[in-house]
Amino acid sequence: MSIIEVDGVTKTYRQYKRFPGLLGSVRSLFTRQYVEETAVRDISFSIGEGEAVGYLGPNGAGKSTMIKMMTGILVPTSGSLRVLGNIPHEKRKQNSREMGVVFGQRSQLWWDLPVMDSFDLHKYVYRLPESQFRSNLDFCTELLSMSSFMQKPVRQLSLGQRMRVEIAMSLLHEPRILFLDEPTIGLDVIAKDQIRQFLRTVNEEKKVSIILTTHDMKDIEAICSRMIVVNKGNLVYDGSVSHLRNQLGNEQRVTIDFRFDPGTIETPGLTLIQDNGVRKTFLFERSHTTVFECVSRLAAQYPVEDASIETEDIDSVIRKLYQQLDQKERERREIG
């Protein structure tokens, strides 16, 4: 069953023209000239209950706009959008009980009061029965190890602690969908890891659907099996993470340490990209032979001390996807 249905959704912002200078600002008041900027262009996808989806794209790709439309904050300019069977902005209050929303950089906590007070208020806002509130809070407190700072004022928390609090708070009312807008931005490795593990647990055990935007591909690898990639308002990829990797990440980097410098080496399938004498680095492009065959062939001919094979990381896969898109666009322009 799908809980989010996005069908041909477009969002354009109107920006009224501003004129420079003092006279210009007076003129701005009276003219109605504007430029339309399309943040989201004709996007369609559907998300099933219990899925974890990464929503990815460079800055200004329209990620936040999409999240805001799904949560009912913004209204699409055209297209149809249904979340939990409802049109989000029309049933905003009703849907909000079933949704958790975390905006990475905008805190809604009470800065000067202990963390517990913000949780407590949440209980009143969502009218939660004490038992439900308690058991959910205990669950989060334990998995996110929050007990040490429950009584500390929010202003004294580290960024990582604060983000854990925000995420815990978004789950207290047992939402069916959790939206996270850049939940790991600015966090250290350990904090990121803990949040990723927690989100995976929530998705797998509590069956909460997760939609998260991020710039960190590791978030997506750790939490999401599916990703949607957008660029300049357009949807450019929707599918599994491993599929995209297979499609684009067909390069591997092979570094070989020789016992002594073997001189020039000619091996089919491997292209030399760096030569430091005894250490040489090759690029392997997937073809009819495997990388192991190539390396073992080398090892049979030359005295090999050590060899390492690196698969391209997902970051460079994504980079490649963006580059391909840019190139396509350029070609299209040249033809047109």
Added chain:
Amino acid sequence: MTLRLFWKLVRLLMKERMEYRGDFFLAIAAQIISYTGDYIIIWLFIQKFNHIAGWTWPEIALLYSISLFTYALGAAFSFVQMRDLEGQVNNGTLDALLVKPVNPYLYLICRGFNLGYIAHLVVSGSVLIWALTALDLEWSAMQIIYLVLTIISGALIQTGILTTIGATSFIWVRSGFLFNLFFKIKDFISYPLPVFGTFIQILLTFVIPFAFINYYPASFLLSRDTMLLSDEVMWLVPLMGPLCCLAGYRFWMYGVNRYQGAGG
């Protein structure tokens, strides 16, 4: 938005204030001194001229106290909330409000309920009670009810106007200058309306209904005739508050819709 939630917010707001209690009490002391000064200036003024437009010192004290008391009540629910709305729209914190299962307007005004206005209430409340005793009026039950309704209505007018100004930040992004204008115009109602010319009287009655906050109800309680409204209409004066507040609320919701891209 339930009463339980409101009390919870008030408890948290009190706790928050007490984190910086020195600052809080100092600010209250400063406000009390400042407003006492305002009263003294008006009092000195009347010492010199005996009356302003025929109004004596206790009458003026009543007029000014209603204005200040209702301002404190109304502004506690709206002034800072509406002034900061501009910033909330710009940095996106308003979004968090829109994903809660509560009415965004009611939550916003209650979340920002400002305990700092206690100083205004103490000063104006005391002078109000003194003025009522000094005036030696004959009190009927109807008049007491009328006074209570006047205060509620006045607070609602102030909230309504401040809300309307706040809502303009959804449309123009900047609304600061309108708040300055609000305080400038509000200064007019420290004095009886007949002090001013016809234009200002019409302005404060039919365009921006500031005169309904204190001048008309006070005239009615003091059995004074007014230029623009007849005696019978006076009973309807307390209706202006709910009307004003409703209009402000509607305009605010229209603003939110516009912000969301639904209307406008």
